[in-house]
Amino acid sequence: MSTLLDVRDLTVRFALPRKGFFGPRPYLEAVRQVSFSLEKGRALGIVGESGSGKTTTAMAAIRLTEAASGQVLFEGQDLLSLGDEEMRAQRRDVQLIFQDPYSSLNPRARVADIVREPMDLMGLGTMEERNARVRELFQLVGLRPDQLNLFPHQFSGGQRQRISIARALTTNPKLLVCDEPVSALDVAIQAQILNLLAKLKTELGLSYLFISHDLGVVRHVCDDVAVMYLGKIVEQGSRAALFDAPQHPYTQALLAAAPSLARRKSKGYVRPLKISGDPPSPINPPRGCAFADRCPKAQDICRQTQPMLEETGGTRVACHFPGPAA
Amino acid sequence: MTDTPDYKAESPALEAWRMFRRNIPALCGVAMLTVIVLATLYGTFFYSGDPFDVVWAPHEPPGATPEFPLGTDYLGRNIVAGMLTGGGPTLAVGAAAAAITMVIGISLGALAGYYGGWVDNLLMRITEFFQVLPALLFAMVLVTLFSPSLWTIAIAIGVVSWPQTARLTRAEFLKIKELEYVTAARAIGARNKRIIWKVILPNAMPPLIVSATLTIGVAILFEAGLSFLGLGDPNVMSWGLMIGANREYILDAWWPVTFPGLAIFFTVFAVSLIGDGLNDAFNPKLRER
């Protein structure tokens, strides 16, 4: 197995408005020194709540958001150091699908043109070959050829997501970034898209960087999982290790909070681990561990020093007191 | 798959047209404007005569002589001839001024909205500079500097009215550039030029088309105003010129001023009705009704 994507110390900053005319410009660190790697043919899930920086991490990794520092090695080449034209050429290998199937397709273009556009832009093949490829992709994602000339608003949410997937596959990419691909869809439609993504992964040997807030979805799709909290990875490991023996209190809290069919009101369940409050503001992050304020295990050291990501019993954890839930 | 029962491609433009077709006031506007345009284009075939020629006694009231159904002006010139020949230049100046407004406004607004940062700052300061100039005064200065002709008048109107279009375009671009299909275009390697003109602009067009329609109305009024003040092209008959020339005698004879005034009123009214109709047609919220 070889590494497809190796992200090292990726940091993303957003400029905030100055306080006063001559004041220094404050920054918000949305992603703070995140490192992970993705093997060929595997799916890495990045899980987190809103504001955790999971989408920004993925967008910065494929240069749709500017990174402040770090490296993104794609097949050994640092994407962040490429010139604009080189990056444009590289895009055929790196594609993405979006969360909102309603705003991700240009409402004024026919869907056949939307799916063909990447080939037009990169000058791949003749017009005949491109159109043949569009028909082939339509079939692959489960759409009918008689729908080729329709406009996006004539499709349902699930079908639009299929169009979005077809567009992303046009150039035979090696890496597909999926940003919450099913969270805007109705539950019954989610399964259709998740099964399609699973089929494409085996048939085409794709690798996924899969962003989601839904632990059930991630568990279904991903081989490896990284949990983010306030711009940092707090725990990462294989699916089995992370779901069966989570070490970080935040991961444990997420699992306890996610609705589960195994917990029944009739059986009088009590949530095993309750956490209160909201995540702290990324504008002024705490000095120590970002989760300390909500953590049942927090001690003084947690508020003073940031824990580093370290190997502990199956997963890599950033916690001063890792271990199974009490 | 059971959904999408209709396989006919329905472009957003086609849907807008369907909405527009059901809008009675807007259709009246189209009818009115069609009549006015046809009359100014072909009216002279049926009713020839130089509008500058003195043909009869001055201030002949309308209906008094069958030959001159709308009467004559203070010099004894035929008002019908003036109405029919004067419409063309008026409409042409309106359309040309609106086109100039759109070209300048959309270009600057698009660049400012898309690139943001210092480009936006610079372009918006320039826009504000033009916006705070008193429009009529500035247009008057331009027209007097470059001797009045239809072209200088159209350019002067365009130069003073683009800032509003620029602001509207910028606002639309700011909104649309955040949408995911723009990110999608970047992700498949589209260059900025393509994203601005091929992806964002077509989606920003609906409010701009509405604004362009209304700009035509404003430009026609502007041209009339300049002519009224005596700054029109004196060698070309226009509705504004007729009003301007006859305004001193309005207490003696109402008709030389009133008929071109009504013509301007109905033209601007028709254009506004069309503009409102387009506005409704492009508004997806009204479509379900």
Added chain:
Amino acid sequence: MTALLEIEDLKVTFNTRYGQVTALDGVSLHVNAGETLGVVGESGCGKSITALATMGLIPMPPGRIAGGSIRLSGEELVGANPSRLRALRGADIAMIFQEPMTSLNPVFTVGDQIAEAIMLHQKVSPDQAFKDAVALLDRVGIPSPDARARDYPHQLSGGMRQRVMIAMAVSCRPKVLIADEPTTALDVTVQAQIFDLLNEIQRDFGAAIILITHDMGAISEMADRVAVMYAGRVIEEAGADDVLDHPQHPYSRGLIDCIPALGREDHALKEIPGVVPPLHLLGDGCAFADRCEHANDRCRREKPLLAAHGHHPAACHGVEEGRI
């Protein structure tokens, strides 16, 4: 025994550009005091319309209640005069909406808004109402409620705003609390807090809760009884464990098998093909027939009625004939 809230054979129609469509086609539901009824279905199934009809908030026109009855403690609400409905709304029936940001007025402090709601239904002084508001904020678990009562909605997080909405909804101790997808806009850890809070409030106040959701996981944790809706009809109704462990209708079974929820990892994801048919294209047969692997000619011809054939009531010919 009559239930606290009884909806019987409710029919709601809407005028659209496709003509008149039937959004609710004979919906019958009931909920008892201290009980949570989960109403589950995909978007467009009529679950939110049911909630709005119960609140007397169907926009008319284009909507119209074409038949049926809604009784609260025996009092008929369909056709009741608007002032009576206004008096009941907020006092006896309250509702929590999906998006707490747009349901709060941005120009007033949250304390004032809760006090306002209290004064609408109770004769208390403004000072007392504000004190009650602070107490309610404390009750729904907002830290330093005194200070937060003086905050504006935008100064609070999404979870806090939903707590404010709950405080406002329970301010007059309603008998029925309708929660329409109350946590869809919230993160999972916050969702868990809101669910726990709703359960606590039910224990304390004894209110009946109608929880409208698309999430079977939420049903599992919150509901005593479940009604599954599809295309404007209730197609299955029973205790939560019955529906979750022995779903009768193929659609209910599909809804459970299609979610990758935790606690059911052993299952492969089963798809429900196609999408919910638009209301104006509903024919004579079962609305689910086109998506159902068990459908036969009878299903396409004749609408099944909700009746107990198997384990518990379901509206399905297949269950009735013992084919499923």
